[in-house]
Amino acid sequence: MTFSLFTPKNRIINLVLNDHSIRFLELKQTDPPSAQRWSERFLPPGIISDGKIADIDSLTTILEECIDEWKMRRRSIRFLVPDPLVIIRKVSIPVEIQDDEIKGYLYLELGSSIHLPFEEPVFDYYRLSENEKTKNLLLFAAPEHHVMEYANLFSSLKLNPIAADISPLALYRLYHQLSQVDQNEILFTVHFDLTSVNLCIFEGSAPVVMRPFALSFEHDKWDIKRDSRGLMECKYTSDAEELVVQFEDIFNEINKLIDFYRYTLNKEKQDITKFLLNGDHPMLEAIVEEMRERFEVPVELISFETKGKAGSVPxxxxxxxxxxxxEVQ
Structure with missing residues:
Protein backbone atom coordinates (compact mmCIF):
# COMPACT_ATOMS: atom_id res chain seq x y z
CA MET A 1 0.00 0.00 0.00
CA THR A 2 1.45 3.38 -1.00
CA PHE A 3 0.55 7.01 -1.00
CA SER A 4 1.67 7.62 -4.58
CA LEU A 5 1.85 10.96 -6.31
CA PHE A 6 4.40 10.13 -8.99
CA THR A 7 5.87 7.17 -10.88
CA PRO A 8 8.63 5.09 -9.22
CA LYS A 9 12.10 4.70 -10.75
CA ASN A 10 15.41 3.11 -9.74
CA ARG A 11 18.38 4.41 -7.67
CA ILE A 12 16.18 6.37 -5.34
CA ILE A 13 17.26 8.58 -2.45
CA ASN A 14 14.85 8.44 0.49
CA LEU A 15 14.32 11.79 2.25
CA VAL A 16 12.53 12.42 5.55
CA LEU A 17 12.01 16.02 6.66
CA ASN A 18 10.35 17.04 9.91
CA ASP A 19 10.32 20.13 12.13
CA HIS A 20 13.85 19.48 13.44
CA SER A 21 15.78 17.42 10.90
CA ILE A 22 16.54 16.34 7.34
CA ARG A 23 17.49 12.69 6.88
CA PHE A 24 18.42 10.59 3.89
CA LEU A 25 19.12 6.93 3.22
CA GLU A 26 20.09 5.01 0.10
CA LEU A 27 19.36 1.29 -0.13
CA LYS A 28 21.68 -1.18 -1.84
CA GLN A 29 19.91 -3.76 -4.01
CA THR A 30 21.00 -7.00 -2.38
CA ASP A 31 19.20 -9.99 -0.89
CA PRO A 32 18.47 -9.20 1.87
CA PRO A 33 18.62 -5.46 1.13
CA SER A 34 21.18 -3.38 2.99
CA ALA A 35 21.51 0.32 3.57
CA GLN A 36 24.43 1.71 1.58
CA ARG A 37 24.73 5.19 3.09
CA TRP A 38 22.79 7.65 5.22
CA SER A 39 23.11 10.91 7.10
CA GLU A 40 21.11 13.64 8.84
CA ARG A 41 21.15 17.39 9.50
CA PHE A 42 19.56 19.26 12.40
CA LEU A 43 17.08 22.01 11.48
CA PRO A 44 16.88 25.06 13.75
CA PRO A 45 13.37 25.95 15.00
CA GLY A 46 11.16 28.01 12.70
CA ILE A 47 12.21 26.57 9.32
CA ILE A 48 9.55 23.84 9.23
CA SER A 49 6.62 24.25 11.65
CA ASP A 50 3.87 21.63 12.11
CA GLY A 51 5.05 20.01 8.89
CA LYS A 52 4.67 23.19 6.83
CA ILE A 53 7.57 25.08 5.29
CA ALA A 54 7.81 28.35 7.27
CA ASP A 55 11.15 29.73 6.03
CA ILE A 56 11.70 28.52 2.47
CA ASP A 57 14.86 30.59 1.94
CA SER A 58 16.64 29.02 4.92
CA LEU A 59 15.38 25.54 4.03
CA THR A 60 16.59 26.00 0.45
CA THR A 61 20.06 27.00 1.65
CA ILE A 62 20.32 24.06 4.05
CA LEU A 63 19.05 21.58 1.45
CA GLU A 64 21.60 22.86 -1.06
CA GLU A 65 24.35 22.17 1.48
CA CYS A 66 22.93 18.68 2.18
CA ILE A 67 22.71 17.87 -1.54
CA ASP A 68 26.36 18.76 -2.02
CA GLU A 69 27.55 17.01 1.14
CA TRP A 70 25.51 13.86 0.49
CA LYS A 71 26.16 13.84 -3.28
CA MET A 72 22.47 13.71 -4.22
CA ARG A 73 22.28 16.19 -7.10
CA ARG A 74 20.05 15.09 -9.99
CA ARG A 75 18.97 11.98 -8.14
CA SER A 76 15.42 10.64 -7.97
CA ILE A 77 13.92 10.89 -4.49
CA ARG A 78 11.05 9.64 -2.39
CA PHE A 79 9.87 11.70 0.55
CA LEU A 80 7.46 11.41 3.45
CA VAL A 81 4.53 13.78 3.68
CA PRO A 82 4.91 15.28 7.20
CA ASP A 83 2.52 13.72 9.72
CA PRO A 84 0.62 16.93 10.64
CA LEU A 85 -0.49 17.31 7.00
CA VAL A 86 -1.97 13.81 6.63
CA ILE A 87 -5.58 12.77 7.17
CA ILE A 88 -6.70 9.10 7.21
CA ARG A 89 -10.43 8.42 6.91
CA LYS A 90 -12.62 5.37 6.43
CA VAL A 91 -15.16 6.07 3.69
CA SER A 92 -17.85 4.02 1.97
CA ILE A 93 -18.91 4.37 -1.65
CA PRO A 94 -21.68 2.64 -3.65
CA VAL A 95 -20.74 -0.89 -4.67
CA GLU A 96 -21.64 -0.19 -8.30
CA ILE A 97 -18.70 2.22 -8.65
CA GLN A 98 -16.18 0.33 -10.81
CA ASP A 99 -12.58 0.04 -9.65
CA ASP A 100 -11.27 2.29 -12.42
CA GLU A 101 -13.88 4.91 -11.48
CA ILE A 102 -13.10 5.09 -7.74
CA LYS A 103 -10.55 7.89 -7.86
CA GLY A 104 -12.79 10.06 -10.05
CA TYR A 105 -15.76 9.40 -7.77
CA LEU A 106 -13.77 10.36 -4.67
CA TYR A 107 -12.59 13.54 -6.38
CA LEU A 108 -16.18 14.58 -7.07
CA GLU A 109 -17.35 13.74 -3.54
CA LEU A 110 -14.55 15.56 -1.70
CA GLY A 111 -16.07 18.68 -0.18
CA SER A 112 -19.65 17.42 -0.55
CA SER A 113 -20.32 14.00 0.99
CA ILE A 114 -16.66 13.53 2.05
CA HIS A 115 -15.45 16.39 4.26
CA LEU A 116 -11.81 17.22 4.94
CA PRO A 117 -10.35 20.07 7.05
CA PHE A 118 -8.67 21.60 3.99
CA GLU A 119 -9.46 22.36 0.36
CA GLU A 120 -7.64 21.13 -2.76
CA PRO A 121 -6.38 17.79 -1.39
CA VAL A 122 -3.98 15.36 -2.96
CA PHE A 123 -5.19 11.88 -2.07
CA ASP A 124 -4.94 8.14 -2.54
CA TYR A 125 -7.02 5.25 -1.26
CA TYR A 126 -6.79 1.63 -0.16
CA ARG A 127 -9.60 -0.90 -0.52
CA LEU A 128 -10.70 -2.59 2.69
CA SER A 129 -13.82 -4.65 2.00
CA GLU A 130 -17.21 -4.57 0.31
CA ASN A 131 -20.73 -5.88 0.80
CA GLU A 132 -23.90 -5.88 -1.27
CA LYS A 133 -24.31 -2.10 -0.98
CA THR A 134 -20.93 -0.46 -0.39
CA LYS A 135 -17.21 -0.62 -0.97
CA ASN A 136 -15.22 0.37 2.11
CA LEU A 137 -12.03 2.35 1.58
CA LEU A 138 -9.26 4.04 3.50
CA LEU A 139 -8.73 7.55 2.20
CA PHE A 140 -5.30 9.20 2.61
CA ALA A 141 -5.31 12.94 1.97
CA ALA A 142 -3.09 15.98 2.46
CA PRO A 143 -3.30 19.63 1.34
CA GLU A 144 -2.00 19.74 -2.21
CA HIS A 145 -0.42 23.17 -1.73
CA HIS A 146 1.87 22.06 1.10
CA VAL A 147 2.79 18.71 -0.50
CA MET A 148 3.61 20.35 -3.84
CA GLU A 149 5.60 23.05 -2.06
CA TYR A 150 8.02 20.31 -0.99
CA ALA A 151 7.98 18.66 -4.42
CA ASN A 152 8.59 21.97 -6.20
CA LEU A 153 11.42 22.86 -3.82
CA PHE A 154 13.12 19.54 -4.51
CA SER A 155 12.70 20.03 -8.26
CA SER A 156 14.17 23.54 -8.08
CA LEU A 157 17.29 22.02 -6.48
CA LYS A 158 17.76 19.52 -9.34
CA LEU A 159 16.23 16.60 -7.48
CA ASN A 160 13.56 14.45 -9.10
CA PRO A 161 10.64 13.74 -6.70
CA ILE A 162 8.98 10.56 -7.93
CA ALA A 163 6.99 9.26 -4.92
CA ALA A 164 5.51 10.37 -1.61
CA ASP A 165 4.54 8.16 1.31
CA ILE A 166 3.31 8.54 4.88
CA SER A 167 5.28 7.62 7.99
CA PRO A 168 2.94 4.92 9.44
CA LEU A 169 3.21 2.94 6.20
CA ALA A 170 7.00 3.30 6.14
CA LEU A 171 7.22 2.06 9.73
CA TYR A 172 4.82 -0.82 9.08
CA ARG A 173 6.77 -1.83 5.97
CA LEU A 174 9.90 -2.20 8.08
CA TYR A 175 7.98 -4.07 10.79
CA HIS A 176 6.63 -6.44 8.14
CA GLN A 177 10.16 -7.04 6.85
CA LEU A 178 11.32 -7.93 10.36
CA SER A 179 8.47 -10.00 11.77
CA GLN A 180 6.13 -12.88 11.18
CA VAL A 181 3.14 -10.56 11.14
CA ASP A 182 -0.16 -11.89 12.47
CA GLN A 183 -2.88 -10.78 10.02
CA ASN A 184 -5.34 -10.56 12.94
CA GLU A 185 -3.02 -8.28 14.89
CA ILE A 186 -4.20 -4.83 16.01
CA LEU A 187 -0.95 -2.88 16.09
CA PHE A 188 -0.62 0.53 17.77
CA THR A 189 2.44 2.36 16.44
CA VAL A 190 4.00 5.23 18.39
CA HIS A 191 6.60 7.34 16.59
CA PHE A 192 8.18 9.48 19.33
CA ASP A 193 10.44 12.24 17.99
CA LEU A 194 12.14 15.22 19.56
CA THR A 195 9.41 17.67 18.51
CA SER A 196 6.36 15.47 17.78
CA VAL A 197 4.60 12.17 18.38
CA ASN A 198 2.52 10.27 15.85
CA LEU A 199 0.01 7.63 16.99
CA CYS A 200 -1.50 5.16 14.52
CA ILE A 201 -3.60 1.99 14.83
CA PHE A 202 -3.38 -0.77 12.22
CA GLU A 203 -5.89 -3.48 11.46
CA GLY A 204 -3.69 -5.98 9.70
CA SER A 205 -1.68 -3.85 7.25
CA ALA A 206 -4.21 -1.00 7.08
CA PRO A 207 -3.70 2.16 9.19
CA VAL A 208 -7.28 2.92 10.21
CA VAL A 209 -6.73 5.94 12.47
CA MET A 210 -3.84 8.35 13.01
CA ARG A 211 -3.26 11.22 15.45
CA PRO A 212 -0.16 13.49 15.31
CA PHE A 213 0.80 15.69 18.27
CA ALA A 214 3.38 18.46 18.58
CA LEU A 215 5.74 18.48 21.56
CA SER A 216 6.86 21.72 23.14
CA PHE A 217 10.48 22.21 22.09
CA GLU A 218 12.68 24.92 23.59
CA HIS A 219 15.96 24.85 21.75
CA ASP A 220 17.94 26.51 24.54
CA LYS A 221 17.11 23.60 26.88
CA TRP A 222 18.78 21.05 24.62
CA ASP A 223 22.42 20.39 23.81
CA ILE A 224 22.39 19.22 20.17
CA LYS A 225 25.61 18.34 18.37
CA ARG A 226 26.91 15.91 15.76
CA ASP A 227 28.61 12.74 16.95
CA SER A 228 31.61 11.05 15.32
CA ARG A 229 29.30 9.51 12.68
CA GLY A 230 27.80 12.88 11.77
CA LEU A 231 24.47 12.04 13.42
CA MET A 232 22.42 14.13 15.84
CA GLU A 233 23.23 13.70 19.53
CA CYS A 234 20.60 15.30 21.78
CA LYS A 235 20.76 15.83 25.53
CA TYR A 236 18.19 17.65 27.68
CA THR A 237 19.91 20.18 29.95
CA SER A 238 16.96 21.49 31.99
CA ASP A 239 14.69 19.92 34.63
CA ALA A 240 13.75 16.40 33.51
CA GLU A 241 10.34 16.79 35.17
CA GLU A 242 9.37 19.09 32.31
CA LEU A 243 9.77 16.15 29.92
CA VAL A 244 7.85 13.87 32.25
CA VAL A 245 4.84 16.22 31.96
CA GLN A 246 5.06 15.98 28.15
CA PHE A 247 5.21 12.19 28.32
CA GLU A 248 2.19 12.09 30.64
CA ASP A 249 0.18 14.11 28.12
CA ILE A 250 1.09 11.62 25.37
CA PHE A 251 0.21 8.61 27.55
CA ASN A 252 -3.21 10.22 28.10
CA GLU A 253 -3.60 10.66 24.32
CA ILE A 254 -2.70 7.00 23.81
CA ASN A 255 -5.46 6.00 26.24
CA LYS A 256 -7.95 8.27 24.45
CA LEU A 257 -7.11 6.77 21.07
CA ILE A 258 -7.40 3.23 22.44
CA ASP A 259 -10.88 4.09 23.78
CA PHE A 260 -11.86 5.74 20.48
CA TYR A 261 -10.80 2.64 18.56
CA ARG A 262 -12.39 0.23 21.02
CA TYR A 263 -15.79 1.88 21.44
CA THR A 264 -16.31 4.02 18.32
CA LEU A 265 -14.42 2.45 15.43
CA ASN A 266 -14.58 -1.18 16.50
CA LYS A 267 -17.72 -1.43 18.64
CA GLU A 268 -15.80 -3.48 21.25
CA LYS A 269 -15.17 -6.32 18.77
CA GLN A 270 -11.36 -6.18 19.00
CA ASP A 271 -8.67 -4.52 21.09
CA ILE A 272 -5.05 -3.50 20.72
CA THR A 273 -2.69 -6.50 20.68
CA LYS A 274 0.74 -4.78 20.54
CA PHE A 275 2.51 -1.41 20.76
CA LEU A 276 5.36 -0.74 18.33
CA LEU A 277 7.66 2.19 19.16
CA ASN A 278 10.19 4.07 17.08
CA GLY A 279 11.63 7.58 16.98
CA ASP A 280 14.61 9.81 17.69
CA HIS A 281 13.73 10.98 21.19
CA PRO A 282 16.80 10.43 23.41
CA MET A 283 14.59 9.06 26.22
CA LEU A 284 12.84 6.52 24.01
CA GLU A 285 13.98 3.47 25.99
CA ALA A 286 12.66 5.03 29.22
CA ILE A 287 9.35 5.73 27.43
CA VAL A 288 9.18 2.06 26.40
CA GLU A 289 9.75 0.91 29.98
CA GLU A 290 7.08 3.30 31.30
CA MET A 291 4.58 2.01 28.74
CA ARG A 292 5.33 -1.58 29.75
CA GLU A 293 4.42 -0.60 33.30
CA ARG A 294 1.19 1.14 32.28
CA PHE A 295 -0.29 -1.11 29.59
CA GLU A 296 -1.19 -4.78 29.65
CA VAL A 297 -0.31 -5.49 26.00
CA PRO A 298 3.26 -6.11 24.74
CA VAL A 299 5.41 -3.05 23.96
CA GLU A 300 8.11 -3.56 21.32
CA LEU A 301 10.90 -1.18 20.31
CA ILE A 302 11.67 -1.69 16.64
CA SER A 303 15.28 -2.16 15.56
CA PHE A 304 16.88 -3.34 12.33
CA GLU A 305 20.20 -5.15 12.07
CA THR A 306 20.81 -4.81 8.34
CA LYS A 307 24.40 -3.89 7.63
CA GLY A 308 25.67 -1.30 5.21
CA LYS A 309 29.26 -0.34 4.58
CA ALA A 310 28.91 2.24 7.37
CA GLY A 311 27.52 -0.26 9.91
CA SER A 312 24.04 -0.82 11.38
CA VAL A 313 21.34 1.71 10.55
CA PRO A 314 20.75 4.00 13.58
CA GLU A 327 11.44 -0.58 -3.92
CA VAL A 328 12.12 -4.15 -2.78
CA GLN A 329 8.62 -5.30 -1.74
Missing amino acids: SNLLLSLGLALK
Whole structure:
Protein backbone atom coordinates (compact mmCIF):
# COMPACT_ATOMS: atom_id res chain seq x y z
CA MET A 1 0.00 0.00 0.00
CA THR A 2 1.45 3.38 -1.00
CA PHE A 3 0.55 7.01 -1.00
CA SER A 4 1.67 7.62 -4.58
CA LEU A 5 1.85 10.96 -6.31
CA PHE A 6 4.40 10.13 -8.99
CA THR A 7 5.87 7.17 -10.88
CA PRO A 8 8.63 5.09 -9.22
CA LYS A 9 12.10 4.70 -10.75
CA ASN A 10 15.41 3.11 -9.74
CA ARG A 11 18.38 4.41 -7.67
CA ILE A 12 16.18 6.37 -5.34
CA ILE A 13 17.26 8.58 -2.45
CA ASN A 14 14.85 8.44 0.49
CA LEU A 15 14.32 11.79 2.25
CA VAL A 16 12.53 12.42 5.55
CA LEU A 17 12.01 16.02 6.66
CA ASN A 18 10.35 17.04 9.91
CA ASP A 19 10.32 20.13 12.13
CA HIS A 20 13.85 19.48 13.44
CA SER A 21 15.78 17.42 10.90
CA ILE A 22 16.54 16.34 7.34
CA ARG A 23 17.49 12.69 6.88
CA PHE A 24 18.42 10.59 3.89
CA LEU A 25 19.12 6.93 3.22
CA GLU A 26 20.09 5.01 0.10
CA LEU A 27 19.36 1.29 -0.13
CA LYS A 28 21.68 -1.18 -1.84
CA GLN A 29 19.91 -3.76 -4.01
CA THR A 30 21.00 -7.00 -2.38
CA ASP A 31 19.20 -9.99 -0.89
CA PRO A 32 18.47 -9.20 1.87
CA PRO A 33 18.62 -5.46 1.13
CA SER A 34 21.18 -3.38 2.99
CA ALA A 35 21.51 0.32 3.57
CA GLN A 36 24.43 1.71 1.58
CA ARG A 37 24.73 5.19 3.09
CA TRP A 38 22.79 7.65 5.22
CA SER A 39 23.11 10.91 7.10
CA GLU A 40 21.11 13.64 8.84
CA ARG A 41 21.15 17.39 9.50
CA PHE A 42 19.56 19.26 12.40
CA LEU A 43 17.08 22.01 11.48
CA PRO A 44 16.88 25.06 13.75
CA PRO A 45 13.37 25.95 15.00
CA GLY A 46 11.16 28.01 12.70
CA ILE A 47 12.21 26.57 9.32
CA ILE A 48 9.55 23.84 9.23
CA SER A 49 6.62 24.25 11.65
CA ASP A 50 3.87 21.63 12.11
CA GLY A 51 5.05 20.01 8.89
CA LYS A 52 4.67 23.19 6.83
CA ILE A 53 7.57 25.08 5.29
CA ALA A 54 7.81 28.35 7.27
CA ASP A 55 11.15 29.73 6.03
CA ILE A 56 11.70 28.52 2.47
CA ASP A 57 14.86 30.59 1.94
CA SER A 58 16.64 29.02 4.92
CA LEU A 59 15.38 25.54 4.03
CA THR A 60 16.59 26.00 0.45
CA THR A 61 20.06 27.00 1.65
CA ILE A 62 20.32 24.06 4.05
CA LEU A 63 19.05 21.58 1.45
CA GLU A 64 21.60 22.86 -1.06
CA GLU A 65 24.35 22.17 1.48
CA CYS A 66 22.93 18.68 2.18
CA ILE A 67 22.71 17.87 -1.54
CA ASP A 68 26.36 18.76 -2.02
CA GLU A 69 27.55 17.01 1.14
CA TRP A 70 25.51 13.86 0.49
CA LYS A 71 26.16 13.84 -3.28
CA MET A 72 22.47 13.71 -4.22
CA ARG A 73 22.28 16.19 -7.10
CA ARG A 74 20.05 15.09 -9.99
CA ARG A 75 18.97 11.98 -8.14
CA SER A 76 15.42 10.64 -7.97
CA ILE A 77 13.92 10.89 -4.49
CA ARG A 78 11.05 9.64 -2.39
CA PHE A 79 9.87 11.70 0.55
CA LEU A 80 7.46 11.41 3.45
CA VAL A 81 4.53 13.78 3.68
CA PRO A 82 4.91 15.28 7.20
CA ASP A 83 2.52 13.72 9.72
CA PRO A 84 0.62 16.93 10.64
CA LEU A 85 -0.49 17.31 7.00
CA VAL A 86 -1.97 13.81 6.63
CA ILE A 87 -5.58 12.77 7.17
CA ILE A 88 -6.70 9.10 7.21
CA ARG A 89 -10.43 8.42 6.91
CA LYS A 90 -12.62 5.37 6.43
CA VAL A 91 -15.16 6.07 3.69
CA SER A 92 -17.85 4.02 1.97
CA ILE A 93 -18.91 4.37 -1.65
CA PRO A 94 -21.68 2.64 -3.65
CA VAL A 95 -20.74 -0.89 -4.67
CA GLU A 96 -21.64 -0.19 -8.30
CA ILE A 97 -18.70 2.22 -8.65
CA GLN A 98 -16.18 0.33 -10.81
CA ASP A 99 -12.58 0.04 -9.65
CA ASP A 100 -11.27 2.29 -12.42
CA GLU A 101 -13.88 4.91 -11.48
CA ILE A 102 -13.10 5.09 -7.74
CA LYS A 103 -10.55 7.89 -7.86
CA GLY A 104 -12.79 10.06 -10.05
CA TYR A 105 -15.76 9.40 -7.77
CA LEU A 106 -13.77 10.36 -4.67
CA TYR A 107 -12.59 13.54 -6.38
CA LEU A 108 -16.18 14.58 -7.07
CA GLU A 109 -17.35 13.74 -3.54
CA LEU A 110 -14.55 15.56 -1.70
CA GLY A 111 -16.07 18.68 -0.18
CA SER A 112 -19.65 17.42 -0.55
CA SER A 113 -20.32 14.00 0.99
CA ILE A 114 -16.66 13.53 2.05
CA HIS A 115 -15.45 16.39 4.26
CA LEU A 116 -11.81 17.22 4.94
CA PRO A 117 -10.35 20.07 7.05
CA PHE A 118 -8.67 21.60 3.99
CA GLU A 119 -9.46 22.36 0.36
CA GLU A 120 -7.64 21.13 -2.76
CA PRO A 121 -6.38 17.79 -1.39
CA VAL A 122 -3.98 15.36 -2.96
CA PHE A 123 -5.19 11.88 -2.07
CA ASP A 124 -4.94 8.14 -2.54
CA TYR A 125 -7.02 5.25 -1.26
CA TYR A 126 -6.79 1.63 -0.16
CA ARG A 127 -9.60 -0.90 -0.52
CA LEU A 128 -10.70 -2.59 2.69
CA SER A 129 -13.82 -4.65 2.00
CA GLU A 130 -17.21 -4.57 0.31
CA ASN A 131 -20.73 -5.88 0.80
CA GLU A 132 -23.90 -5.88 -1.27
CA LYS A 133 -24.31 -2.10 -0.98
CA THR A 134 -20.93 -0.46 -0.39
CA LYS A 135 -17.21 -0.62 -0.97
CA ASN A 136 -15.22 0.37 2.11
CA LEU A 137 -12.03 2.35 1.58
CA LEU A 138 -9.26 4.04 3.50
CA LEU A 139 -8.73 7.55 2.20
CA PHE A 140 -5.30 9.20 2.61
CA ALA A 141 -5.31 12.94 1.97
CA ALA A 142 -3.09 15.98 2.46
CA PRO A 143 -3.30 19.63 1.34
CA GLU A 144 -2.00 19.74 -2.21
CA HIS A 145 -0.42 23.17 -1.73
CA HIS A 146 1.87 22.06 1.10
CA VAL A 147 2.79 18.71 -0.50
CA MET A 148 3.61 20.35 -3.84
CA GLU A 149 5.60 23.05 -2.06
CA TYR A 150 8.02 20.31 -0.99
CA ALA A 151 7.98 18.66 -4.42
CA ASN A 152 8.59 21.97 -6.20
CA LEU A 153 11.42 22.86 -3.82
CA PHE A 154 13.12 19.54 -4.51
CA SER A 155 12.70 20.03 -8.26
CA SER A 156 14.17 23.54 -8.08
CA LEU A 157 17.29 22.02 -6.48
CA LYS A 158 17.76 19.52 -9.34
CA LEU A 159 16.23 16.60 -7.48
CA ASN A 160 13.56 14.45 -9.10
CA PRO A 161 10.64 13.74 -6.70
CA ILE A 162 8.98 10.56 -7.93
CA ALA A 163 6.99 9.26 -4.92
CA ALA A 164 5.51 10.37 -1.61
CA ASP A 165 4.54 8.16 1.31
CA ILE A 166 3.31 8.54 4.88
CA SER A 167 5.28 7.62 7.99
CA PRO A 168 2.94 4.92 9.44
CA LEU A 169 3.21 2.94 6.20
CA ALA A 170 7.00 3.30 6.14
CA LEU A 171 7.22 2.06 9.73
CA TYR A 172 4.82 -0.82 9.08
CA ARG A 173 6.77 -1.83 5.97
CA LEU A 174 9.90 -2.20 8.08
CA TYR A 175 7.98 -4.07 10.79
CA HIS A 176 6.63 -6.44 8.14
CA GLN A 177 10.16 -7.04 6.85
CA LEU A 178 11.32 -7.93 10.36
CA SER A 179 8.47 -10.00 11.77
CA GLN A 180 6.13 -12.88 11.18
CA VAL A 181 3.14 -10.56 11.14
CA ASP A 182 -0.16 -11.89 12.47
CA GLN A 183 -2.88 -10.78 10.02
CA ASN A 184 -5.34 -10.56 12.94
CA GLU A 185 -3.02 -8.28 14.89
CA ILE A 186 -4.20 -4.83 16.01
CA LEU A 187 -0.95 -2.88 16.09
CA PHE A 188 -0.62 0.53 17.77
CA THR A 189 2.44 2.36 16.44
CA VAL A 190 4.00 5.23 18.39
CA HIS A 191 6.60 7.34 16.59
CA PHE A 192 8.18 9.48 19.33
CA ASP A 193 10.44 12.24 17.99
CA LEU A 194 12.14 15.22 19.56
CA THR A 195 9.41 17.67 18.51
CA SER A 196 6.36 15.47 17.78
CA VAL A 197 4.60 12.17 18.38
CA ASN A 198 2.52 10.27 15.85
CA LEU A 199 0.01 7.63 16.99
CA CYS A 200 -1.50 5.16 14.52
CA ILE A 201 -3.60 1.99 14.83
CA PHE A 202 -3.38 -0.77 12.22
CA GLU A 203 -5.89 -3.48 11.46
CA GLY A 204 -3.69 -5.98 9.70
CA SER A 205 -1.68 -3.85 7.25
CA ALA A 206 -4.21 -1.00 7.08
CA PRO A 207 -3.70 2.16 9.19
CA VAL A 208 -7.28 2.92 10.21
CA VAL A 209 -6.73 5.94 12.47
CA MET A 210 -3.84 8.35 13.01
CA ARG A 211 -3.26 11.22 15.45
CA PRO A 212 -0.16 13.49 15.31
CA PHE A 213 0.80 15.69 18.27
CA ALA A 214 3.38 18.46 18.58
CA LEU A 215 5.74 18.48 21.56
CA SER A 216 6.86 21.72 23.14
CA PHE A 217 10.48 22.21 22.09
CA GLU A 218 12.68 24.92 23.59
CA HIS A 219 15.96 24.85 21.75
CA ASP A 220 17.94 26.51 24.54
CA LYS A 221 17.11 23.60 26.88
CA TRP A 222 18.78 21.05 24.62
CA ASP A 223 22.42 20.39 23.81
CA ILE A 224 22.39 19.22 20.17
CA LYS A 225 25.61 18.34 18.37
CA ARG A 226 26.91 15.91 15.76
CA ASP A 227 28.61 12.74 16.95
CA SER A 228 31.61 11.05 15.32
CA ARG A 229 29.30 9.51 12.68
CA GLY A 230 27.80 12.88 11.77
CA LEU A 231 24.47 12.04 13.42
CA MET A 232 22.42 14.13 15.84
CA GLU A 233 23.23 13.70 19.53
CA CYS A 234 20.60 15.30 21.78
CA LYS A 235 20.76 15.83 25.53
CA TYR A 236 18.19 17.65 27.68
CA THR A 237 19.91 20.18 29.95
CA SER A 238 16.96 21.49 31.99
CA ASP A 239 14.69 19.92 34.63
CA ALA A 240 13.75 16.40 33.51
CA GLU A 241 10.34 16.79 35.17
CA GLU A 242 9.37 19.09 32.31
CA LEU A 243 9.77 16.15 29.92
CA VAL A 244 7.85 13.87 32.25
CA VAL A 245 4.84 16.22 31.96
CA GLN A 246 5.06 15.98 28.15
CA PHE A 247 5.21 12.19 28.32
CA GLU A 248 2.19 12.09 30.64
CA ASP A 249 0.18 14.11 28.12
CA ILE A 250 1.09 11.62 25.37
CA PHE A 251 0.21 8.61 27.55
CA ASN A 252 -3.21 10.22 28.10
CA GLU A 253 -3.60 10.66 24.32
CA ILE A 254 -2.70 7.00 23.81
CA ASN A 255 -5.46 6.00 26.24
CA LYS A 256 -7.95 8.27 24.45
CA LEU A 257 -7.11 6.77 21.07
CA ILE A 258 -7.40 3.23 22.44
CA ASP A 259 -10.88 4.09 23.78
CA PHE A 260 -11.86 5.74 20.48
CA TYR A 261 -10.80 2.64 18.56
CA ARG A 262 -12.39 0.23 21.02
CA TYR A 263 -15.79 1.88 21.44
CA THR A 264 -16.31 4.02 18.32
CA LEU A 265 -14.42 2.45 15.43
CA ASN A 266 -14.58 -1.18 16.50
CA LYS A 267 -17.72 -1.43 18.64
CA GLU A 268 -15.80 -3.48 21.25
CA LYS A 269 -15.17 -6.32 18.77
CA GLN A 270 -11.36 -6.18 19.00
CA ASP A 271 -8.67 -4.52 21.09
CA ILE A 272 -5.05 -3.50 20.72
CA THR A 273 -2.69 -6.50 20.68
CA LYS A 274 0.74 -4.78 20.54
CA PHE A 275 2.51 -1.41 20.76
CA LEU A 276 5.36 -0.74 18.33
CA LEU A 277 7.66 2.19 19.16
CA ASN A 278 10.19 4.07 17.08
CA GLY A 279 11.63 7.58 16.98
CA ASP A 280 14.61 9.81 17.69
CA HIS A 281 13.73 10.98 21.19
CA PRO A 282 16.80 10.43 23.41
CA MET A 283 14.59 9.06 26.22
CA LEU A 284 12.84 6.52 24.01
CA GLU A 285 13.98 3.47 25.99
CA ALA A 286 12.66 5.03 29.22
CA ILE A 287 9.35 5.73 27.43
CA VAL A 288 9.18 2.06 26.40
CA GLU A 289 9.75 0.91 29.98
CA GLU A 290 7.08 3.30 31.30
CA MET A 291 4.58 2.01 28.74
CA ARG A 292 5.33 -1.58 29.75
CA GLU A 293 4.42 -0.60 33.30
CA ARG A 294 1.19 1.14 32.28
CA PHE A 295 -0.29 -1.11 29.59
CA GLU A 296 -1.19 -4.78 29.65
CA VAL A 297 -0.31 -5.49 26.00
CA PRO A 298 3.26 -6.11 24.74
CA VAL A 299 5.41 -3.05 23.96
CA GLU A 300 8.11 -3.56 21.32
CA LEU A 301 10.90 -1.18 20.31
CA ILE A 302 11.67 -1.69 16.64
CA SER A 303 15.28 -2.16 15.56
CA PHE A 304 16.88 -3.34 12.33
CA GLU A 305 20.20 -5.15 12.07
CA THR A 306 20.81 -4.81 8.34
CA LYS A 307 24.40 -3.89 7.63
CA GLY A 308 25.67 -1.30 5.21
CA LYS A 309 29.26 -0.34 4.58
CA ALA A 310 28.91 2.24 7.37
CA GLY A 311 27.52 -0.26 9.91
CA SER A 312 24.04 -0.82 11.38
CA VAL A 313 21.34 1.71 10.55
CA PRO A 314 20.75 4.00 13.58
CA SER A 315 17.27 3.92 15.10
CA ASN A 316 16.52 7.51 14.10
CA LEU A 317 17.02 6.59 10.43
CA LEU A 318 14.54 3.70 10.46
CA LEU A 319 11.70 5.71 8.89
CA SER A 320 13.99 6.47 5.96
CA LEU A 321 14.76 2.75 5.73
CA GLY A 322 11.05 1.88 5.77
CA LEU A 323 10.53 4.36 2.96
CA ALA A 324 13.41 2.78 1.01
CA LEU A 325 11.94 -0.72 1.35
CA LYS A 326 9.12 0.22 -1.03
CA GLU A 327 11.44 -0.58 -3.92
CA VAL A 328 12.12 -4.15 -2.78
CA GLN A 329 8.62 -5.30 -1.74
